[in-house]
Amino acid sequence: MANPDLTAFRRDLHKHPETGFELARTAGLIADKLEQAGLEVRRGIGGAGIVASLRRGTDESAIGLRADMDALPITEKNGFPHCSVHAGKFHGCGHDGHSTMLVGAALELARDDSLARTVHFIFQPDEENGTGAAAMIADGLFERFPMREIYGLHNLPGMTAGNFAVKAGPFCAFEDNFEITITGRGGHSSMPEKGIDPIVVAGSVIMQLQSIVSRNVSAADRAVVSVTGIQTDGARNIIPDTVVITGDCRGFERHVSRKISERMNEIVQGACAAHGAKGEVSYSTSFRPLVNDAECTEIIADAAAGVSEVDRDYGPVTFSEDFAEFLQHCPGAFILLGNGTEGAHGMSLHNPAYDFNDEIIRTGVDFWKTLALSRQGA
Numbered sequence: 001m002a003n004p005d006l007t008a009f010r011r012d013l014h015k016h017p018e019t020g021f022e023l024a025r026t027a028g029l030i031a032d033k034l035e036q037a038g039l040e041v042r043r044g045i046g047g048a049g050i051v052a053s054l055r056r057g058t059d060e061s062a063i064g065l066r067a068d069m070d071a072l073p074i075t076e077k078n079g080f081p082h083c084s085v086h087a088g089k090f091h092g093c094g095h096d097g098h099s100t101m102l103v104g105a106a107l108e109l110a111r112d113d114s115l116a117r118t119v120h121f122i123f124q125p126d127e128e129n130g131t132g133a134a135a136m137i138a139d140g141l142f143e144r145f146p147m148r149e150i151y152g153l154h155n156l157p158g159m160t161a162g163n164f165a166v167k168a169g170p171f172c173a174f175e176d177n178f179e180i181t182i183t184g185r186g187g188h189s190s191m192p193e194k195g196i197d198p199i200v201v202a203g204s205v206i207m208q209l210q211s212i213v214s215r216n217v218s219a220a221d222r223a224v225v226s227v228t229g230i231q232t233d234g235a236r237n238i239i240p241d242t243v244v245i246t247g248d249c250r251g252f253e254r255h256v257s258r259k260i261s262e263r264m265n266e267i268v269q270g271a272c273a274a275h276g277a278k279g280e281v282s283y284s285t286s287f288r289p290l291v292n293d294a295e296c297t298e299i300i301a302d303a304a305a306g307v308s309e310v311d312r313d314y315g316p317v318t319f320s321e322d323f324a325e326f327l328q329h330c331p332g333a334f335i336l337l338g339n340g341t342e343g344a345h346g347m348s349l350h351n352p353a354y355d356f357n358d359e360i361i362r363t364g365v366d367f368w369k370t371l372a373l374s375r376q377g378a
Contacts (some may be wrong), residue, residue: 006104006365007358009033011082013096014356017071017089020126021048021135026069026099030123033103037110039121042144046135048125051145052106055118061376062118064150064330065368066323067102068095068127077352078344093349094155094339097356099123101153101364108365109372117376120145124322130175130286133325142329149296150332151371152323153364155356157346159338162363164304165314166335168297170252172290173222175320176260179246179282180205180268184275186234186241198243199232201277205245206230208267216263223251224318225260250318252289287320288328296333303371304335308363319349337364 009029018026027043027050034052035041041052048069076083076090084090091097106121122141126132159165182205184196206227217223227247234240249260261283272279297312304310314336323334337360339345344355 003362006100006361009103010096010100010356010358010361013099014091015082015085017084017086017091017096019071019073019089020129021132023048023069023125027123027125030069030099030103034106034121037107039106039110045141046125046132046137046139049132049136050123051141052121053118053145054106054109054115056115057117057376059118059146060148062120062145062147063372064120064122064145064147065102065105065372066122066124066150066152066326067098068124068132068322069099070095070126070128070132072128072350074350074352078355080355090352091356092351092354093128094356095127097155097361097364098153101361102368104361104365105368105372108369112369112373115373117372119372120147122150127322130320130322133322137325137329147330149299150326150330151296151300152326152332152334153367154321154334154336155339155360156336157339157348157354158341159336161338161340161345161357162308162360163338164301164308164310164335164367165338166292166297166301166304166310166333167313167315168292168294170289171292171316171334172321172324173250173252173316173318174254174257174285174289175287176249176257176283176285177247178249178264179244180264181280182243182245182268182272182277183279184241184277186239189237189239192239195239196276197239198277199240201271201275201279202230202243202245204271205268208271209264212260212263216259217256221251221253221256222316222318223249223256223260225249250320252316254289257285287322288324290321290324290334291327292333293327293331296331299375300333300335300371303374304367306370307366337367
């Protein structure tokens with residue numbers, strides 16, 4: 001596929017977004033394209049994933065290159081011709097571009113006689129919910145397709161188009177989620193003294209949660225605690241029985257996650273005890289921290305440097321990435337590719353007006369090819 005063909009392919013994926021594991025059209029188009037080029041394609045890995053292999057060497061030399069396929073449950077606010085035709089579904093994170101670049105690299109490597117190693121091209125479902133990587137692993141990804149290293153890439157708006165950025169060690173944050181339920185005793189809004197107002201307790205809890213990062217987490221550790229939702233079972237003239245507070249936490253080390261969870265429980269129980277209410281905290285992890293292997297970081301940075309400029313000490317970044325799950329089972333590294341700074345290309349990821357920059361497709365294809373062809377005898 002020439003670059004205009006890849007652009008058309010990317011825009012077709014963008015126009016017909018699919019989410020989660022419901023990727024029949026997206027996965028079908030990718031698999032068909034790679035099968036037609038002679039790759040060995042296995043569909044339905046982890047429910048909806050694809051692994052397409054070029055077997056040019058032993059398993060000891062094999063590497064995995066991964067792209068994600070799923071879109072977001074967001075309604076797009078762009079007006080260009082390739083805008084999403086599915087209300088409530090939108091490629092607002094650039095996974096359409098990630099898949100296109102990896103498809104392009106696979107097609108070109110299939111015609112490259114200098115490739116002397118096995119390469120597994122991995123197309124993952126449900127990255128956005130953080131369950132797709134685990135599903136592929138549970139379905140035997142690393143047993144069925146042995147590889148010594150695995151690599152991933154993500155576009156980054158706000159960074160110069162075509163430039164790369166990476167860092168060894170912790171690179172993308174963990175994501176923890178919490179739900180705090182405060183139960184008081186509801187009643188008439190004109191007689192608050194006869195009840196236990198859970199809204200007052202919730203207000204105290206929310207304010208104290210802001211002290212966790214500033215007073216309980218070391219200044220050497222990055223962390224974020226964000227309350228993102230408050231719900232009650234009250235009404236205009238009814239003091240509720242229950243308030244539910246939901247939110248999101250980020251950081252880069254597991255001890256930070258544990259500290260946030262411990263302090264959150266202490267704050268909730270203390271505030272509830274002070275007001276005679278009851279509190280319950282549900283705290284869970286959606287994404288692990290992504291930690292780049294030092295040697296693999298040098299490998300991926302060297303490949304990027306062969307294509308464009310690369311910052312080898314960038315970040316870490318506070319968004320989370322399901323690629324972290326793969327790195328629990330196989331050494332590897334994850335790199336960022338600048339999407340641009342202007343217009344839709346500069347809009348933040350997950351913004352309804354974002355769009356992947358087609359001008360960096362060629363850069364991404366060349367990067368993947370350079371990485372696959374590097375260190376073949378190592």
